[in-house]
Amino acid sequence: MTQLLIQTSAPDYAAWKSAFDAEAENIAAASLNTLQIWKGDANTILVLFEVANRKNAQAWLDKQSAFGRGYQAQFLETA
Numbered sequence: 001m002t003q004l005l006i007q008t009s010a011p012d013y014a015a016w017k018s019a020f021d022a023e024a025e026n027i028a029a030a031s032l033n034t035l036q037i038w039k040g041d042a043n044t045i046l047v048l049f050e051v052a053n054r055k056n057a058q059a060w061l062d063k064q065s066a067f068g069r070g071y072q073a074q075f076l077e078t079a
Contacts, residue, residue, distance in 0.1 A: 002051040004032065007072040009043045015047060025063075030060030051075065
């Protein structure tokens with residue numbers, strides 16, 4: 001199973017979450033299923049997705065990057 005872990009930073013979690021929720025249709029179209037969202041220190045947000053199609057997931061990440069969204073991303077495989 002492939003998963004995708006992204007990390008970002010947002011000073012206003014509620015605003016970020018609202019924007020993330022508005023992206024739900026595009027996330028689903030990218031074959032991503034949100035498994036967990038964590039809030040960390042210093043405005044850090046981590047999101048774990050299940051990935052059904054890595055190529056589609058990468059295309060979604062590329063689009064987010066083009067929009068200037070600062071995501072650090074890592075694809076992970078279950079060991």
